[in-house]
Amino acid sequence: MAKKRVAVTGVGMTKQRSSRPDVTGIELINEAVRAALDDAGITRKDVDAIVIGNMDHFEGINYVDTWSVDGNGALMKPIMKVCTGGTTGTTVAMAAYYHVASGLFDKVLAIAWEKNSESDTTGAIITAFDPFWDRPCFAGAVAGLALEATQYMAETGATEEDAAYVAVRDRKHALLNPYAHLHINLTIEMVMESPYLSWPVKMGDMCPRTDGACALIFASEDVVDEFPHRPAWILAVADRHLWAYTSDPYVNQKMVGGTWFPAMEKATEEIYSKVGITDPLNQFDLAELYLPYSFAGLRYMESLGFCDRGGGPELVRSGATDLGGKCPVNPSGGVLSSNAIGATGLLRVAECALQLQGRAGERQVPNARLALATGFGGCFWSDELILGVDKPEKPRG
Amino acid sequence: MAEKRKDLIKISSGEAEQPFRWSAGADGSKFLTEIRDHKRFMGIKCPKCGKVYVPIRRVCGPCYVEMEELVPVSDEGSIVTYTVVQFGFVDPSTGKQKPVPYCYAVIHLDGSDSYILHFVDETDPEKLKIGARVKAVFEDDDKRTGSLLDIKHFALLDQTG
Numbered sequence: 001m002a003k004k005r006v007a008v009t010g011v012g013m014t015k016q017r018s019s020r021p022d023v024t025g026i027e028l029i030n031e032a033v034r035a036a037l038d039d040a041g042i043t044r045k046d047v048d049a050i051v052i053g054n055m056d057h058f059e060g061i062n063y064v065d066t067w068s069v070d071g072n073g074a075l076m077k078p079i080m081k082v083c084t085g086g087t088t089g090t091t092v093a094m095a096a097y098y099h100v101a102s103g104l105f106d107k108v109l110a111i112a113w114e115k116n117s118e119s120d121t122t123g124a125i126i127t128a129f130d131p132f133w134d135r136p137c138f139a140g141a142v143a144g145l146a147l148e149a150t151q152y153m154a155e156t157g158a159t160e161e162d163a164a165y166v167a168v169r170d171r172k173h174a175l176l177n178p179y180a181h182l183h184i185n186l187t188i189e190m191v192m193e194s195p196y197l198s199w200p201v202k203m204g205d206m207c208p209r210t211d212g213a214c215a216l217i218f219a220s221e222d223v224v225d226e227f228p229h230r231p232a233w234i235l236a237v238a239d240r241h242l243w244a245y246t247s248d249p250y251v252n253q254k255m256v257g258g259t260w261f262p263a264m265e266k267a268t269e270e271i272y273s274k275v276g277i278t279d280p281l282n283q284f285d286l287a288e289l290y291l292p293y294s295f296a297g298l299r300y301m302e303s304l305g306f307c308d309r310g311g312g313p314e315l316v317r318s319g320a321t322d323l324g325g326k327c328p329v330n331p332s333g334g335v336l337s338s339n340a341i342g343a344t345g346l347l348r349v350a351e352c353a354l355q356l357q358g359r360a361g362e363r364q365v366p367n368a369r370l371a372l373a374t375g376f377g378g379c380f381w382s383d384e385l386i387l388g389v390d391k392p393e394k395p396r397g
Numbered sequence: 398m399a400e401k402r403k404d405l406i407k408i409s410s411g412e413a414e415q416p417f418r419w420s421a422g423a424d425g426s427k428f429l430t431e432i433r434d435h436k437r438f439m440g441i442k443c444p445k446c447g448k449v450y451v452p453i454r455r456v457c458g459p460c461y462v463e464m465e466e467l468v469p470v471s472d473e474g475s476i477v478t479y480t481v482v483q484f485g486f487v488d489p490s491t492g493k494q495k496p497v498p499y500c501y502a503v504i505h506l507d508g509s510d511s512y513i514l515h516f517v518d519e520t521d522p523e524k525l526k527i528g529a530r531v532k533a534v535f536e537d538d539d540k541r542t543g544s545l546l547d548i549k550h551f552a553l554l555d556q557t558g
């Protein structure tokens with residue numbers, strides 16, 4: 001059980017860009033860390049421990065914790081690297097949370113980053129999968145996600161145009177975020193006319209490849225008053241991983257007791273029961289969801305309980321998830337606008353913290369008090385965190 | 398696209414290779430040698446839940462027990478879901494461009510409870526559908542090496558007949 005309540009008290013990030021040839025990975029990490037320390041009003045000396053993560057293979061640097069020690073601030077301090085695929089950024093956040101919640105560390109620096117420009121993303125993703133059973137036919141994230149989209153449309157009657165609404169929404173939100181990578185005033189027509197990458201997924205449905213880093217300060221309830229910004233409390237975390245083979249998630253729909261996206265449904269059940277969420281659309285003030293492509297913004301809303309199965313298209317078309325709607329989804333512009341993969345999950349948590357602290361600029365959700373962040377990865381794995389303005393009554397797992 | 402700047406240096410990993418040699422394990426090898434030598438699919442049955450896995454794996458994840466009993470599985474099945482890949486990319490296993498377009502699908506072989514991922518010989522999405530029947534087409538006898546690619550692809554079976 002958790003011993004301490006934990007809050008995010010500092011946020012730093014680089015601008016998310018298609019390529020940063022002006023910096024090494026170490027220097028990119030340093031930009032985000034420096035920003036987070038400045039934001040929290042502390043120095044490297046005040047940090048008790050560091051958690052860092054990125055995707056294995058992507059930069060061909062496999063010992064990033066040590067390699068980046070000058071930039072990440074961990075010189076002669078405890079540091080550990082975590083990598084859980086697409087969920088890496090949220091797992092970094094959860095690991096930092098565990099460090100502090102355990103009572104062993106007061107101030108922990110969480111860092112997540114990627115320089116997608118340094119390798120071929122599709123090739124790198126393929127090497128993350130099984131050499132015997134997956135790699136011979138697999139075509140990376142785009143095609144893997146397309147399998148899900150085909151099934152989703154066949155089962156619910158959702159259309160490619162329904163999905164386009166998600167892409168348009170997230171990219172409109174990104175126009176208000178100077179840190180987002182893509183600033184495109186996208187239209188439904190532009191998405192529909194974009195070429196197929198892997199039927200039924202089109203160019204306009206997919207996230208970009210991005211260079212970027214993000215760093216957060218996690219602090220114990222004993223020290224939160226030392227920081228200049230109001231704490232964004234972590235109310236609960238949950239995660240579920242499934243088997244690894246690309247075709248397994250479809251098996252899991254039958255075999256692990258979930259109906260649709262078992263990892264997300266089970267993580268959601270756990271975290272909602274911890275925090276008392278029964279009506280997410282009305283209880284959350286915003287959600288920052290790891291939606292790597294547009295169709296996810298339909299189907300995952302159903303697995304997260306924002307609507308009934310098959311209700312994703314109507315929910316999104318209603319405007320309830322737009323900025324100004326009942327529960328804005330991805331006010332930051334989301335993954336569809338910036339995807340430095342290792343950093344992507346942590347950026348979701350960062351946006352929730354900024355919103356809860358009232359520091360989200362033009363995209364601020366008025367009076368945001370409760371926020372949901374998710375990570376997505378591997379073969380439909382799921383990390384979830386709930387953040388809030390109100391200090392929880394007691395430490396909670 | 399950002400213009401290429403001459404004042405910022407990038408280096409390439411070059412032509413060097415870092416080859417790996419992976420073990421399929423005794424069970425995975427059995428699956429692959431059955432295909433290589435007999436053009437037959439074998440599965441493995443969980444003693445606890447009775448589910449049959451194809452390809453063969455040692456552990457049933459949900460039951461967390463080891464499996465031993467090998468059972469024959471059909472070379473015909475149906476499509477669970479599919480996509481038609483249209484973007485070009487370099488296959489990291491070969492270093493060459495993967496020929497596109499191609500269809501790959503999650504396939505449910507008759508007599509199994511898990512699915513495999515493989516090519517289907519049809520690239521028109523209009524002609525593909527979930528539930529469509531498919532049958533394995535194997536490589537010629539002298540070309541099979543003990544790889545999943547000993548199955549050339551799955552052929553879409555005529556639904557009208």
Ligand SMILES: [Zn+2]
Pocket residue numbers: 443444445446447448457458459460461
């Ligand atoms: Zn079993």
